[in-house]
Amino acid sequence: TLTLTSLIILTLPITTTLLQNNKTNCFLYTTKTAVTYAFAISLIPTLLFVQSNQEAYISNWHWMTIYTLKLSLSFKLDFFSLTFMPIALFITWSIMEFSLWYMHSDPHINRFFKYLLLFLITMLILVSANNLLQLFMGWEGVGIMSFLLISWWHGRTDANTAALQAMLYNRIGDMGFIMMMAWFIIHLNSWEFQQIFLTNPKNTTLPLLGLLLASAGKSAQFGLHPWLPSAMEGPTPVSALLHSSTMVMAGVFTLIRFYPLMENNLTIQTLTLCLGAITTLFTAICALTQNDIKKIIALSTSSQLGLMMVTIGINQPHLAFIHMCTHAFFKAMLFLSSGSIIHNLNNEQDIRKMGGLYKTMPITSTAITIGSLALTGMPFLTGFYSKDPIIETANMSYINTWALLITLIAVSMTASYSTRIIFFALLGQPRYPSLTQINENNPYLVNPIKRLILGSIFMGFFISMNTIPHTTPQMTMPPHLKFMALAVTLLGFTVATELNNMTHNLMFKQPSRMHTFSTTLGYYPITTHRILPYLSLTMSQNLATTIMDSIWLEKMIPKNLTTMQKTAASLVSNQKGLMKLYFLSFLLSITLGLLIAL
Amino acid sequence: MPYIYINIILAFVISLIGTLIYRSHLISSLLCLEGMILSLFTLNALLSLNINFTLSTIVPLILLVFAACEAAVGLALLIIISNTYGLDYVQNLNLLQC
Numbered sequence: 001t002l003t004l005t006s007l008i009i010l011t012l013p014i015t016t017t018l019l020q021n022n023k024t025n026c027f028l029y030t031t032k033t034a035v036t037y038a039f040a041i042s043l044i045p046t047l048l049f050v051q052s053n054q055e056a057y058i059s060n061w062h063w064m065t066i067y068t069l070k071l072s073l074s075f076k077l078d079f080f081s082l083t084f085m086p087i088a089l090f091i092t093w094s095i096m097e098f099s100l101w102y103m104h105s106d107p108h109i110n111r112f113f114k115y116l117l118l119f120l121i122t123m124l125i126l127v128s129a130n131n132l133l134q135l136f137m138g139w140e141g142v143g144i145m146s147f148l149l150i151s152w153w154h155g156r157t158d159a160n161t162a163a164l165q166a167m168l169y170n171r172i173g174d175m176g177f178i179m180m181m182a183w184f185i186i187h188l189n190s191w192e193f194q195q196i197f198l199t200n201p202k203n204t205t206l207p208l209l210g211l212l213l214a215s216a217g218k219s220a221q222f223g224l225h226p227w228l229p230s231a232m233e234g235p236t237p238v239s240a241l242l243h244s245s246t247m248v249m250a251g252v253f254t255l256i257r258f259y260p261l262m263e264n265n266l267t268i269q270t271l272t273l274c275l276g277a278i279t280t281l282f283t284a285i286c287a288l289t290q291n292d293i294k295k296i297i298a299l300s301t302s303s304q305l306g307l308m309m310v311t312i313g314i315n316q317p318h319l320a321f322i323h324m325c326t327h328a329f330f331k332a333m334l335f336l337s338s339g340s341i342i343h344n345l346n347n348e349q350d351i352r353k354m355g356g357l358y359k360t361m362p363i364t365s366t367a368i369t370i371g372s373l374a375l376t377g378m379p380f381l382t383g384f385y386s387k388d389p390i391i392e393t394a395n396m397s398y399i400n401t402w403a404l405l406i407t408l409i410a411v412s413m414t415a416s417y418s419t420r421i422i423f424f425a426l427l428g429q430p431r432y433p434s435l436t437q438i439n440e441n442n443p444y445l446v447n448p449i450k451r452l453i454l455g456s457i458f459m460g461f462f463i464s465m466n467t468i469p470h471t472t473p474q475m476t477m478p479p480h481l482k483f484m485a486l487a488v489t490l491l492g493f494t495v496a497t498e499l500n501n502m503t504h505n506l507m508f509k510q511p512s513r514m515h516t517f518s519t520t521l522g523y524y525p526i527t528t529h530r531i532l533p534y535l536s537l538t539m540s541q542n543l544a545t546t547i548m549d550s551i552w553l554e555k556m557i558p559k560n561l562t563t564m565q566k567t568a569a570s571l572v573s574n575q576k577g578l579m580k581l582y583f584l585s586f587l588l589s590i591t592l593g594l595l596i597a598l
Numbered sequence: 599m600p601y602i603y604i605n606i607i608l609a610f611v612i613s614l615i616g617t618l619i620y621r622s623h624l625i626s627s628l629l630c631l632e633g634m635i636l637s638l639f640t641l642n643a644l645l646s647l648n649i650n651f652t653l654s655t656i657v658p659l660i661l662l663v664f665a666a667c668e669a670a671v672g673l674a675l676l677i678i679i680s681n682t683y684g685l686d687y688v689q690n691l692n693l694l695q696c
Contacts, residue, residue: 579688583618
């Protein structure tokens, strides 16, 4: 039963793509209902797993055999994939319904839905893959779909450069992935997870480094992060689907998949921890002073991803996974409500030009408030069930104190920038032109947001009650550590509220150095995006033109010879060039000599 | 000494004086240089024919080869001077010293 149901889930959306009735209007509705039914069907294996705790893997179609390596189409249905698939399908269902309202006036909306569907299919392939080749196919698939979807409005140069940035940074990560695949096939002769975990090799630093690079590229960790804020050039449904809940989770998901190997390798754990800590602090600093609402939410996603990396670094992959699932809900909801604000304010994305929306858009402002509270880990909402255990476990484990402090500072900054969004977008007096019509009555807008609100409130409870913990959580700790997460969050809230209230009375002076550091995303995109191409272009110019043509053929022998001779001659000679004098003296001496001799 | 040798030696001496004494153009010096070579060539040819010393009939040919190279070098110098100064006046040669 598990086998049939999971295969049906994957094929339902595919058949919708293959029917290719793009010209009709009902393509959109059939797609949406296909995803809805896929979600409903995918709940069946999940509930079976919850009841029986039996993992399964399906290996049906034998593709090819390369000498001793057997490649086949195999799906792994364990705790991670069975929990993540319904969540991904649920969020995609909500986003497709939302984009029926958001992209209503777009002439190519059929193509948009096709791209969203292709993205969903490749994401499901990634999640359910049992061997590395299938995972790689899903990995590349989500990369390509991200490229196509970010550059949806491809007439705009910023969108094209953002899509290129996404593609290039993902490619750098892919190199790490391929190195990992190569190591596994050379040393272990298999790409199947079961064989890799059984043989449990002892010197796994090199492939796990490759895996870390791949996750850093896909999940926008520090060093490979600029593509995520730039990817906000795509339409809001794209940002909600790709860059908040699913695609950027692919990197973290693959890291979580490899947890049996990472348990034994402390170097990689430390590296993951430090990378995650740097990411979460850096992106939280950058999110504090951004003015574009979508960029703030994107940097917030990046910060939460850093937090997940920190969790993996302290050897708690299951907590990271639960945080991933709950984060998907409230982040998608934040994006959808920001999309609703943007569309209703006639495409205004700058929070300095919004205000006073809590009276005119009640559902959206409720969504933003609940989402922000869940994000910051308000007790008994969703985020609490995942974020609080992470902070507690981090406090009680033998980790780098520096990484821990940085993570705590980033958690308080999470509260600060969420307050900033709420303050500027919802509270206060309206700062937008008064003729815009604000209308929330469309059911396609309201229903997805309502569903995601319910999910944000209750899912944390459901997931943590229905899963069996794989590691024992920390039960006892000193009270000041227990309240640490709550305390830093409240600190962030109060500081942000104070500062935001002060902005009513301040005159705007020159921005300080810290402010420009934060607004320009830490100067990172400005420096690296120019330096790296410049270095490679000058190197290639030197190799191709300068060395061969200019130096060897022209300057080495001919020109050098002339300059050498000229300098030598002018140095040595002390003649003055009085030709006629020299010739006359020559003639005179010859005649005198002849006369004397004769 | 036969009269014809004196004639040709006189032609040589006149060309030599013309090489060493010239007014303004450098090219007149080069022209007289060519005259010197011409007279030398004729002298050599006549000498080896009149004395019937057949082994030395190659000497005028070799002289001609070297004369061609030398004329080329002289013309190259003329062109460099002409490129730098525009004319080949001799007064120019000590103006801009490098």
